[in-house]
Amino acid sequence: MKCLVTGNAGFIGFHVARTLLERGDSVVGIDNVNDYYDTSLKESRLRELDAVAGKQGAEVEYQFYRGNIADRALLDRCFSEHKFDRVIHLAAQAGVRHSIEHPEAYVESNLIGFANLLEACRHASSPHLTYASTSSVYGGNTTMPFSEDHSADHPLQFYAATKRANELMAHSYSHLFRLPTTGLRFFTVYGPWGRPDMALFKFTQLILEEKPIPVFNHGHHSRDFTYIDDIVEGVIKSSDQIATEDSNWSSAAPTPSSSNAPYRIFNIGNGDPAQLSEYIEALEEALGKKAIKELLPMQKGDIPDTHADTRKLQQAIGYKPGTGVREGVENFVEWYRSYYSV
Structure with a gap:
């Protein structure tokens, strides 16, 4: 197949693009x-x-466009030059806390950029659009584990609000133009080639430099840490299986995660949350070095705990994450030492 992967220089986009190329x-x-x-x-x-x-040889094509998805002309050129079998949208302005100070960046990338992509897919009659959402959409909800059938209408930061908007925008295109769309709510992705603004990357650097690590909420909150390989498998299998209408969907009792349009939303997480303190212990073991902890209160906009109910994704594509936190952290540390020659 020929796949468009937006955000392919980013953490998840890079891994997805590499895996697609490796499979031909x-x-x-x-x-x-x-x-x-x-x-x-x-x-x-x-x-x-x-x-x-x-x-991979001549049969596998790889082409890169350096540009912003908020640039409608760029997207139009890309779609006019290629006929895509799948579109996997992973480009976004990331970062929960950054959105508090710089909301304009999230409007440009996550709202305008996504609208441009929906229009491009519509006019190209794309067979399937798979896009990234986030566990942050659950916001003020504290019922665990988070289910796709729960309300996601109380985001605690603007980043989550833009991602929830993406889900609603996608549904309108699925309904109006029968564009098949699948939204994936990612839960704390980590692993090799990860983002430097994420905790694992920052903690590794600081521990090796023998500097204090900032431990918010005194390390008591939990996260559904999900290893990158498990995420990639879920993204690609979801993309391969085109979204269809839910024949059991009822307008009298509408289910939030499906529709009578070709639209669906899935959680994609590990399903086994760990305390932040456990995560740090796994990192200390992998590094062979103790952390100096600066215990701090909860940050503005943070969600206390996350826990993914992944049963819908398991039923749909056979998704079953296989990497525990200790193994995943060890893999990251091995990559970090190699990449930075530490």
């Missing part, structure tokens, strides 16, 4: 390589994708 699919990527975090890491990911594509 052609990939077209779009990324603006912005400076939200170290661009040299993003450039390294792009070079890695070039290398992987080069090993």
Whole structure:
């Protein structure tokens, strides 16, 4: 197949694009390589994708567009030059706390950019759009585990609000234009080639430098930490299986995660949350070094706990995560030491 992967210089987008290339699919990527975090890491990911594509032979095509999905002309050119079998949308302005200070970046990428992509998919009659949402949409909900049938209408930060908006925008296109869409609510993704603004990356750097790590909420909150390989498997299998109408859906008692349109939403997480303190212990073991902890109160906009109910995704595609926190953290540390020659 030929797949468009937006955000392919980013953490998850890079891994998805690499896995598609390795299985023999052609990939077209779009990324603006912005400076939200170290661009040299993003450039390294792009070079890695070039290398992987080069090993696949002439039958596998890889092309990269450096640009912003908020640029409608760029997307129109990309869709006019290629006929995509699948579109996997992973480009976004990420970061929960960054959205508090810079909401305009989230409007441009997560709202305008997503609207442009929906229009491009509509006019190209794309067979299936799979896009990234977030566990942060559950916001003020404290019922665990988070289910796709729960309300997601009380986001605690603007980032989550834009992602919830994406889900609603996708439904309107699925309903009006029968565009098949699948939204995936990611739960705390980590692993090799991860983002420097995420806790695991920052903690590793600080512990090795023998500097204090900021432990918010005194380490008492829990996260459904999900290893990147498990995420990638779920993304690709979800993309492969095109969304269809739910024949059991009722307008009198509407289920939030499906529709009488070709639309669906899934949680994609590990399903086995761990305390932040346990996560830090796993990192200390992998590094062979104790952390200096600076215990701090909860940050503004944070959700105390997350726990994914992944039964719908299991039933739909056979999703079953297989990497525990200790193994995943060890894999990250091994990559970090190799990449930074530590």
